[in-house]
Amino acid sequence: MTHIDLRSDTVTRPTDGMRKAMHTADVGDDVYGEDRLMNELQSTVAEMLGKEAGLFIPSGTMSNQLAIRSHTQPGDEVICDYNAHIFNYEGGGPALLSGVQLHPLPGDHGILELAQIVKAMRPVDHHYAQTRLITLENTHNRAGGVVYPLSMIELVAEYARKQKLLMHLDGARLMNAVIASGIDPAAYAEPFDSVSLCLSKGLGAPVGSVLVGDTDFIDRAHRFRKMFGGGMRQVGSLAAAGLYALENHIERLTEDHHRAKELAKTCQELGVLEYDLAWTHTNIVLLAFPAGNTSELEAEFKQAGLLVSVVNDQRIRLVTHLDFNDQQLDSAKEILKKVLG
Secondary structure, eight states, X not given: OOOEEOSOTTOOOOOHHHHHHHHTOOOOBGGGTOOHHHHHHHHHHHHHTTOSEEEEESOHHHHHXXXXXXXXXXXXXXXXXXXXXXXXXXXXXXXXXXXXXXXXXXXXXXXXXXXXXXXXXXXXXXXXXEEEEEEEESSBTTTTSBOXXXXXXXXXXXXXXXXXXXXXXXXXXXXXXXXXXXXXXXXXXXXXXXXXXXXXXXXXOSSXXXXXXXXXXXXXXXXXXXXXXXXXXXXXXXXHXXXXXXXXXXXXXXXXXXXXXHHHHXXXXXXXXXXXXXXXXXXXXXXXXXXXXXXXXXXXXXXXXXXXXXXXXXXXXEEOOXXXXXXXXXXXXXXXXXXXX
8 A cells, every 4th residue: 555644744755856956966075065066055045044154964953953052052051942843852962962951931832922031031140051042943843833923033033132142943844934924034034043944844855954154153063063973975966955955846835835724624624633723834734632542543544544643642743745746635635534534
């Protein structure tokens, strides 16, 4: 049986055009800074996001961790949302790699109010870890692909500047936010000292993220990338995939968002959509099962031909992507009705 795979937008395969670009790519030694296409990719993303420089990173997790390490000193504190990827899915990296502690706050669908951040600030006192960095996530994974309002980001950034705090954006799915909102990517990035953009999710590249910021920040991150084992050699083929994705796969994210909304409508009709339909902003749909039977449902979905992601014993996630088409959408809706109806 060929399964419809909605576990994540990381399951995509390179398109024929992307494979051709990878196959014909020039390569050079990137550790020496001699991979032409990698240099082009890094500068392209930096320019797109309005920053001075960029650095290719093997994964989104490493990209976030390099940002934290480059912005902080051991003993500092980092504010984030309780459901942030950095807090939940990066293996305790901030503690191990940067020697910092996280201060997670309960956001509303991943969105933090400025008043919460102000209240969470540590006094300037030797008894306390010192607040150094605020991290936000756009779109927000565990909130179901919610787009972080730019107006709220700007309020937090204005406060951060006054307090001499730094700001990092986990923008793994930032282009989904851009397409959903119509806001320019540089406008979303402007309030932040650093931004991580993932190429291997909705954009469909096989590997990598690009971390951007000012030249001094990227220089520090480059050194830590070497220390973390992230330096690579002839990676022009990966850069070619990333460049192809940026040129061809951003605007088409509207298709993923439309199909996610259609799935959400079906889930709402079945009474399992976790939030109101209006919260399905982009390509992620969250299903709620108070009975705590998601493991059993996962097996039933798989037997029926649909792969889903179990978040916990009461939540299942569906993610639309480049390899999920309208025919599969119709089939997925029928499977949802069959298993849940």
